[in-house]
Amino acid sequence: MIDVDALIVFSAVIDSGSFSAAAERLGQTPSGVSRTISRLEERLGMTLMRRTTRRLQLTEEGTWLLGRARAILADLANTEAEAAARRSQPSGLVRVNAASPALGHLLAPLLPEFLDTYPLVQLELVSGETYVDLIEERADLAIRIGALPDSTLNARRLGSSRLRVLAAPAYLDKHGIPRTPADLGQHRTLGFTAPASLNTWPLRHDGVEGWTVAPAVTASSGETLRHLALSGAGIVSLSHFMSRADVAAGALVPVLEEFALPWTQPVWAVFYKQGALAPRVAALVEFLAKRLGEVLEE
Structure with missing residues (x-):
């Protein structure tokens, strides 16, 4: 043997x-x-x-x-x-893969509470901006935002976050405020390298729902685009969960609100499941389903 x-x-x-x-x-x-x-x-x-x-x-x-x-x-x-878990409570290492905005804005503020609740659980957090093979990456759980590709993996919806079109006051002071979505063609827009669908913004104009931009600057990470927008590099479309603090502080302001569509991005917990989900993983999924649902509704 x-x-x-x-x-x-x-x-x-x-x-x-x-x-x-x-x-x-x-x-x-x-x-x-x-x-x-x-x-x-x-x-x-x-x-x-x-x-x-x-x-x-x-x-x-x-x-x-x-x-x-x-x-x-x-x-x-x-x-x-x-x-x-039968003796007391879940224990062991949980490897989590998530895009950097989800790690920084959604998970990090909540994980101290989780660790206090489950002190025998350890966490390993890895940033990943694209689809991940959980087995190859040895991840127990992935947090993904937006539409999921067809997959044999299991997914649980944790909530959703509204998309908004935003810019820094410094950019608008220098380049002017777009009055209609068509004006975006005269502005510097910031977008994603992939998927292309993320560069269709939640705006309605002339009977068209969804306004596609041709970004002057693209990045694979929403967090990078957020920092670019904060520095006054251009206009961006971001999830509310990662920009609400900036909007509350006045560092970013909504633009074209009168044309805005109520589009949201779903937030998913994705995991590979054969038989019963490991207690340590199940505990984190249940915790996030409860707490992220509350946070995303704020």
């Missing part, structure tokens, strides 16, 4: 990129790690990786085993977390 400790060592070597780094991470010696990998290869009768002085490269068999090892170790971790 394969030793679970050997699978832990094998995964650590791949995740850390070297025997020495894995040894440090596991509190072992590099020679001990090397012997464990050699015994695992001997046990399975296959070569798992090719080793050079500069890098490790998985063989086809190694890639297969890595997927199996991660699934086995994740199942063991979930079993341990479920046992802890």
